[in-house]
Amino acid sequence: MQIVDRRLNPKAKSLGNRQRFMRRAKAEIRAAAREALKKRRIDQVDGGERISISTKSLREPSFGLNGDTGTRDIVIPGNQDFTVGDTIARPPAGGGSGSKGSPDGSGEDDFIFTLTREEFLDLFFEDLKLPNLVKVQLKSLKAAKLARAGFAKEGSPSKLNAARTMRNSLGRRMAMQRPSLARIQALEAELAAAEAEMQPNTARIALLSEQLRRLQHLRKSVAFVDPIDLRYNRHERRPRPTTQAVMFCLMDVSASMTEPLKELAKRFFMLLNVFLKRHYQEVDIVFIRHTTEAQEVDEAAFFEATSTGGTVISTALEEMRRVIAGRYPPSEWNIYAAQASDGHNVSDDMAICVEILQKQLLPVCQHYAYIEVREPGSSLVPNSVVWRAYSSLEKATSNFAARHASEAGEIYPVFRELFAAEKSTA
Amino acid sequence: MNTSTSARSMRPLFEGHEWTFDLLKKAYDAIEEVGVGEMGLNLSPNTIEVITAEQMLDAYASIGMPRMYRHWSFGKHFARDEAQYRKGGRALAFELVINSDPCINYIMEENSMTMQTLVLAHAAMGHNHFFKNNYLFREWTRPDAILDYLDFAKSYVARCEEQHGAEAVEFVLDAAHALMAQGVSRHPGSKTARSFERERERELERRVYEEQSFNDLWRTVPKGARGSDPETRGAPPAPIVTADADDAIGLPEENILYFLEKHAPKLDSWQRELLRIVRMLANYFYPQRQTKLMNEGCATWCHYRIMNRLYEKGALTEGSMLEFLHSHSSVVTQPSWNDRRFSGINPYALGFAMMRDIERMTLDPSDEDRAWFPEIAGSGDVMGVLKSVWADYRDDSFVMQFLSPKVIRDFRLFEVRDKAEKPVVDVRSIHNEQGYRNIRRALANHYAVSAQDPDLQIVEADLTGSRRLQIVHRVRHGVLLDKLGCERVLLHVARLWGYRVKLVEIDGVSGKTLREHDSLPIP
Numbered sequence: 001m002q003i004v005d006r007r008l009n010p011k012a013k014s015l016g017n018r019q020r021f022m023r024r025a026k027a028e029i030r031a032a033a034r035e036a037l038k039k040r041r042i043d044q045v046d047g048g049e050r051i052s053i054s055t056k057s058l059r060e061p062s063f064g065l066n067g068d069t070g071t072r073d074i075v076i077p078g079n080q081d082f083t084v085g086d087t088i089a090r091p092p093a094g095g096g097s098g099s100k101g102s103p104d105g106s107g108e109d110d111f112i113f114t115l116t117r118e119e120f121l122d123l124f125f126e127d128l129k130l131p132n133l134v135k136v137q138l139k140s141l142k143a144a145k146l147a148r149a150g151f152a153k154e155g156s157p158s159k160l161n162a163a164r165t166m167r168n169s170l171g172r173r174m175a176m177q178r179p180s181l182a183r184i185q186a187l188e189a190e191l192a193a194a195e196a197e198m199q200p201n202t203a204r205i206a207l208l209s210e211q212l213r214r215l216q217h218l219r220k221s222v223a224f225v226d227p228i229d230l231r232y233n234r235h236e237r238r239p240r241p242t243t244q245a246v247m248f249c250l251m252d253v254s255a256s257m258t259e260p261l262k263e264l265a266k267r268f269f270m271l272l273n274v275f276l277k278r279h280y281q282e283v284d285i286v287f288i289r290h291t292t293e294a295q296e297v298d299e300a301a302f303f304e305a306t307s308t309g310g311t312v313i314s315t316a317l318e319e320m321r322r323v324i325a326g327r328y329p330p331s332e333w334n335i336y337a338a339q340a341s342d343g344h345n346v347s348d349d350m351a352i353c354v355e356i357l358q359k360q361l362l363p364v365c366q367h368y369a370y371i372e373v374r375e376p377g378s379s380l381v382p383n384s385v386v387w388r389a390y391s392s393l394e395k396a397t398s399n400f401a402a403r404h405a406s407e408a409g410e411i412y413p414v415f416r417e418l419f420a421a422e423k424s425t426a
Numbered sequence: 427m428n429t430s431t432s433a434r435s436m437r438p439l440f441e442g443h444e445w446t447f448d449l450l451k452k453a454y455d456a457i458e459e460v461g462v463g464e465m466g467l468n469l470s471p472n473t474i475e476v477i478t479a480e481q482m483l484d485a486y487a488s489i490g491m492p493r494m495y496r497h498w499s500f501g502k503h504f505a506r507d508e509a510q511y512r513k514g515g516r517a518l519a520f521e522l523v524i525n526s527d528p529c530i531n532y533i534m535e536e537n538s539m540t541m542q543t544l545v546l547a548h549a550a551m552g553h554n555h556f557f558k559n560n561y562l563f564r565e566w567t568r569p570d571a572i573l574d575y576l577d578f579a580k581s582y583v584a585r586c587e588e589q590h591g592a593e594a595v596e597f598v599l600d601a602a603h604a605l606m607a608q609g610v611s612r613h614p615g616s617k618t619a620r621s622f623e624r625e626r627e628r629e630l631e632r633r634v635y636e637e638q639s640f641n642d643l644w645r646t647v648p649k650g651a652r653g654s655d656p657e658t659r660g661a662p663p664a665p666i667v668t669a670d671a672d673d674a675i676g677l678p679e680e681n682i683l684y685f686l687e688k689h690a691p692k693l694d695s696w697q698r699e700l701l702r703i704v705r706m707l708a709n710y711f712y713p714q715r716q717t718k719l720m721n722e723g724c725a726t727w728c729h730y731r732i733m734n735r736l737y738e739k740g741a742l743t744e745g746s747m748l749e750f751l752h753s754h755s756s757v758v759t760q761p762s763w764n765d766r767r768f769s770g771i772n773p774y775a776l777g778f779a780m781m782r783d784i785e786r787m788t789l790d791p792s793d794e795d796r797a798w799f800p801e802i803a804g805s806g807d808v809m810g811v812l813k814s815v816w817a818d819y820r821d822d823s824f825v826m827q828f829l830s831p832k833v834i835r836d837f838r839l840f841e842v843r844d845k846a847e848k849p850v851v852d853v854r855s856i857h858n859e860q861g862y863r864n865i866r867r868a869l870a871n872h873y874a875v876s877a878q879d880p881d882l883q884i885v886e887a888d889l890t891g892s893r894r895l896q897i898v899h900r901v902r903h904g905v906l907l908d909k910l911g912c913e914r915v916l917l918h919v920a921r922l923w924g925y926r927v928k929l930v931e932i933d934g935v936s937g938k939t940l941r942e943h944d945s946l947p948i949p
Contacts, residue, residue, distance in 0.1 A: 001454055001550075002528070003447055004475045007535055013484050014504045020592065021501030050509070058502055061604050061914035063880050063907055070904030071845045075869040077771060078762025079840040079856055087850040088842065113505035114512070 021058075022119065028053040033115065033123045034412060052112045125275050146235045155232025164231035172229060178222040179215040187212050245334040245366075246284040247276055248320050249302065252341035254291045254311040257373075264373040265340035266303055267411050272338055273299070275419070286323055290316035296323060313345045313386065314352040321360050330364035337361070338369045338418075343384025350389040362397055369418045372404040434740030441743055445539040450474065453543045454550070460735045461551040461728065465809055470558050470569065471528040472550045476535055482518045483507050485532060489711070490522055492530060493576040495583035495703070497599050523549040525557040525714075527569040540746040544753065547732040552725025559817045560720070562713035572710060579703045582629070586696050598697045601918035602683060602704035608882055609683035609708035629699060636695070678883040682897070682919065683708070685884050691893065692924035701922075716875050719821040723777020727785075727812070730754060730778070760837060771869075776837065780824070783833050784811060794831055821873035829866045831857070841868045846904070880907055881934070893925035900934040906941060907931060916945035923947070 022029060032051040082088070115123075151164055191208040194201060249269050253262065276283045287302035288294055291309030294316040320337065328335060345353070362368060370390050383391070390402045403414045439456055440449045454474070461467045477485070487504035488494035511518060520537055524530040531549045533542055557563050586595045602609075679685045686693070687701040714721070733750050736742045742750070760775035761767040784802065787795045788811050791803035802811050819827065834857045841855040841864055855861030855868075871877050886896035897919075899907055912929065920927040929943040 001451075001458070001472045001474065003450055003454075004473060005447070006475045006477045006481060006532075009481070011480065013481070014487055014501060016496045017487065017498065017501030017504060019501070020496060020498035020596070021505065023592075024498040024596075058498075059914060060499055060600075061911045061918070062607055063882060063915050064911045065880055065905050066908040069846050069906040070901070071843060072903060072905065073841055073843050073854065073868045073871070074851075075771070075839050075841050075865055075872060076763040077760055077837045077839055078764065078768075079838040080762070080764075082840055082853045083856060084853055084861070086853040088853065090844065090849065090851055111502075111506065113509045 025053055025057050028057065029115070030123050033120055050112060050114045054111070058111060121274065121278055125278060145238055147238050149234050149236035151231045152234040153228075153230065153232070155234070159232045159235075161231045161233050165225065165229050168229040168231065169225045172226060173222060173224070176222045177218065178224075179219050181219075184212070184215055184219065187215065244282060244284075244332060245336060246286060246328050247272070248286045248288060248323070248335070248337040249273075250288050250290070250294075250316045250320065250337065250339040251302070252291075252311055252313070252316075252344075253289045253308075254344070255308040256311060256344045257342050258375075261342050261373045261375070264405060264408065264411060265371070267408060268340055268371050268373075268405070268415065269338070270303070271411065271415050275415075284328075286320075288316050288319050288323075290319070294319040311341075311345050312349050313339075313341065314349050314356060317353055317356045317361060321356065324361075324364065335365045336367050336369075337365055338371065340371045340373060341386055343372050343374070343386045345385050347385060350385055353386075354389050354393055357393060357400075358397070362400060365399060368400045370400070370402040371414060371418075372402065374404055374406040376406045434738065436740040438743045438746075439543070439736070439741045440539045440746075443538045443540075445537070445542050449539055450476075450542060450546075453539070454546055456736060456741050457543065457547050457551060457732055460732045461547070461555075464735065465728070465731065466813070467551055467555040467728070468559055469529070469551070469554045470526075472531060472554060473528045474531045474533060474546070474550065477532050478535055479511070479518055482522065482532065482534055483511060485522050486518075489707075490524065491576055492524060493573065493580055495580045495599075496587075497583075497603075498596065499600075499603065521545040521549045523553045523557075524572075525563060525567055525569050525710075526572050529554045529557065529569070538749065540742075540749045541753065543736070543742070543746070544729055544733060544750050547729035548725045551732060552728030553721060555728070556717070556721050556724045556816055559813070560713070560717060560820075561818055562716060562820055566713045567710050575706065578629075579706075582699065582703065586700065590696065595700065597921070598700045599704065601922050602701050604915045604918045605683050605686075606704060606708045607879060609681060609705040610712045611681045611684060612876065632695070675887065675889075677887065678885045678898075680881075680883045681705075682882065682884060685887075686919070686922045689887065689889075690923050691889070693922065697922075712875075713820075716820045716822075716873075719773045719777045719780075719873060720816065720819065720824050721777075722773045723781045724812075724816050726754075726758060726774050726778040727781035762838075776833075779833050779836065780828055780830075781812065783830050784808075784815065784828060786832075787830065792832075798830060799828075822870045822875075822877075825873055826866060826870040829869060831862045834862055834865055839865050839869070841865050877902075882929075893923075895919070895923050895925065895927045897927065897929045899929060899931040901931050901940055902934050904933070904940075907943075909943075912943055913945065916943055917948075920945040920947040 029051065032053045036051055151161060187208065191205065191212060194205050194208055249272065251265055251269065257265070273285065276285060285299070287297050287299060289297055289302055290311075290313065292312045292315065296319060316339070324330065324335065357368070370386075372384065372387055387402065387404070390400075394400050394402050401418055403417060405411050405414050436456075439453050454472075462469060483504055485492070486507050487500045489500075494500065518534065520534055520541055522532040524532075529550070531546070531554075533545050533549075537545060557567075557569065563569075583595060583599075675685075675689050683701055683705045687698045687705065690698075693701075733742065733747070733754075737747045758772070758775045758778045760772045785808050787799055787803050788805050788808050791799075795803040805811060815824065815828065838857060840853055840857065841861070842851040843854050844851045855864035857865070881900040881902065883898050883900070884895065885898045886894070888894050907929075916927055916929055924947055926947075927945045929945075930939055931941040931943075932939055
């Protein structure tokens with residue numbers, strides 16, 4: 001009998017099966033995952049998901065018998081008061097004959113399982129990318145990655161490669177003819193036996209003890225593991241070429257942005273935020289919110305804090321221009337911007353906005369996306385101040401896009417439209 | 427218990443809840459002393475492996491096997507089981523035992539020490555003895571080679587995926603899985619007993635031969651011209667059989683997987699090998715399907731006996747004994763048909779009750795037992811009788827032979843006839859003198875795999891003209907195939923066969939055609 005502790009075996013043994021399963025049901029899983037996002041609360045955008053998919057492509061059919069045909073005799077336990085000749089209303093679920101009821105019937109049921117965060121986001125941002133990523137700059141060696149690079153004779157103990165070391169040790173011991181313990185013990189036993197004989201054969205005893213002495217010496221002088229056996233895993237820092245990009249997120253937080261509208265805008269930025277972090281480790285994100293004045297804030301403040309007041313969009317654009325000038329020289333950085341608002345602005349400010357955009361921002365931006373959030377059902381109302389000004393801008397320039405959304409479900413399609421990979425126009 | 431009531435002289439093996447490896451070893455030794463020493467069980471060596479819940483789910487997903495090739499359906503089962511487990515909708519088994527040599531017992535780390543003891547008595551003694559001694563397992567499985575074969579299967583499938591693409595492999599495996607129940611030759615005569623190691627060597631030989639004898643010229647020769655004995659293993663392409671050669675290709679054939687492996691005209695040799703792997707697994711699991719009741723009955727009886735002996739000796743504390751009894755009695759509960767928890771007859775309950783009943787009859791028979799079971803009633807040799815029962819029967823013959831009137835009364839079994847066209851079912855027999863034999867026959871029939879699986883046979887394979895394959899379902903008592911499932915499987919068959927496949931459902935008595943299904947391969 002042998003007891004083995006398997007608990008420390010590598011986890012996720014069935015990962016290969018899971019990947020095959022996901023590939024198989026990809027279309028359904030994708031549809032379900034996208035559906036699921038609509039219902040998510042904002043703070044849950046970035047996480048795993050329990051989804052339910054139809055099992056159409058996951059059927060495992062077999063030749064089964066149909067429980068609703070023919071005649072069968074069934075034995076059932078727990079008779080209370082039946083006698084021969086009684087009749088019973090047909091018991092549900094096949095009455096005792098096991099799985100008769102649904103050999104494949106259950107195949108039509110929905111299948112519920114949980115996607116990990118990674119899998120969920122993978123599906124989510126499938127074939128999306130930042131458009132016009134052209135300025136390829138080699139960043140300094142800051143972005144280096146450790147990579148395996150053979151073995152070294154020196155290193156820290158934590159990097160000891162036991163397999164290599166023992167291989168060397170074994171080879172050396174064989175070459176040096178280091179005697180095994182068993183061999184010495186055998187010799188000792190032989191010697192003891194020779195000494196215990198009635199008439200000891202002194203010559204043989206001398207020979208044996210000489211042999212034994214030699215072997216013991218050899219065993220002592222040849223180490224089991226010698227420093228020259230030691231091998232360590234070697235790692236190398238390899239620089240990784242990266243493109244530098246910065247994303248500006250601009251949001252109107254004035255009083256006219258009601259809570260539902262802010263939710264919509266936040267949802268958009270959340271998505272953008274997750275998308276960027278996922279695909280571009282090296283993307284800087286700058287958050288700017290504005291009322292009648294703008295300020296650069298950190299992520300938490302951008303998504304959580306609320307403030308009130310009027311709206312002057314140009315302040316945010318001005319702030320963005322200043323940040324660019326200060327920290328992100330356009331010659332080295334790919335610059336992107338996304339702006340969300342409800343379409344209200346002080347009326348004489350629009351001209352200034354268009355001016356700043358056209359003259360200063362758009363020429364240095366790779367892409368600028370504007371999303372207008374509207375009250376549900378208001379898509380028929382006359383276009384807002386901002387929308388009118390921006391749609392003429394959209395026609396005039398190639399790297400500016402404007403879209404609008406009025407409910408949570410629309411955010412994702414709009415997002416896809418803005419960042420669909422094939423859309424990228426050089 | 428019949429054994430001498432030795433005083434509770436042993437010190438308790440353990441106290442408290444937590445288990446350790448030392449305690450496991452100690453408990454195993456004590457269990458083995460009872461199981462092998464006192465009861466005379468004949469065991470394969472045991473390996474006990476402690477696993478986590480996730481690993482148990484893994485094992486579930488790959489039909490209980492420790493190594494398995496990759497397939498999406500295992501991933502599906504894993505995802506489903508895991509979701510149910512997380513939700514709390516499903517508890518995991520305490521143990522899982524594999525019919526291999528050495529016999530592998532998986533036990534869960536969450537179990538308390540009492541549960542580990544119970545589980546060892548159940549699996550490492552009961553199931554192990556049953557696997558090693560029952561005639562079906564001896565005849566159908568090679569426990570010493572199964573792990574090697576699974577290794578081979580796993581790497582073979584992986585290699586095929588590399589060479590031919592995951593989707594091409596999936597396509598063959600999907601079809602093979604759908605036909606798994608039709609992958610067994612029930613008649614030992616037609617089964618070529620071949621060990622799993624031999625399988626691997628054979629596959630190697632075949633590939634070496636293929637490589638050596640490869641001659642591009644063969645491609646240009648019309649295929650029909652080549653001779654073809656289905657048992658010739660050398661030639662890589664399918665033997666194309668001339669017409670009216672039904673005998674040569676062994677029709678009629680109930681083993682559809684075997685037939686397709688040997689005779690489907692369009693398959694490559696690696697595709698045939700995949701079919702063969704699934705067929706080998708179907709063979710391996712075939713005895714388990716036929717001995718569920720007995721296997722669980724045997725294991726449950728063994729653990730009950732061993733735990734009681736340990737308690738008698740003083741090796742278990744009263745607390746442990748209570749915990750064991752609580753768990754044991756929930757395992758052997760049989761809810762009534764009108765109970766909300768009812769889901770058919772519980773094999774643990776009926777199996778255990780029948781084993782206990784045999785024990786009772788050998789020691790303390792009533793007049794009724796003497797009349798029904800003269801050969802065992804009062805023989806006094808409990809272990810002798812039980813061991814021969816465990817060795818020589820399978821579920822249906824076991825019920826047919828040993829279901830006693832007392833068990834029928836205890837379970838209050840009754841037999842109903844369910845006719846599809848009637849809105850009600852008729853009670854045909856109850857637990858009285860006239861009913862015992864009927865109930866016994868009906869229940870034996872319920873456990874007979876040959877009576878429960880549809881009777882399907884390939885009867886015709888036109889190899890020269892239309893190349894149509896015809897399968898016949900001999901309908902028993904008017905029970906037809908499930909239409910949707912049948913058509914989906916037929917699609918798989920058609921894909922493997924490469925041409926039209928027809929399935930005819932014929933009434934077994936009158937020979938009348940009841941329904942026809944037809945399937946064409948989608949190009």
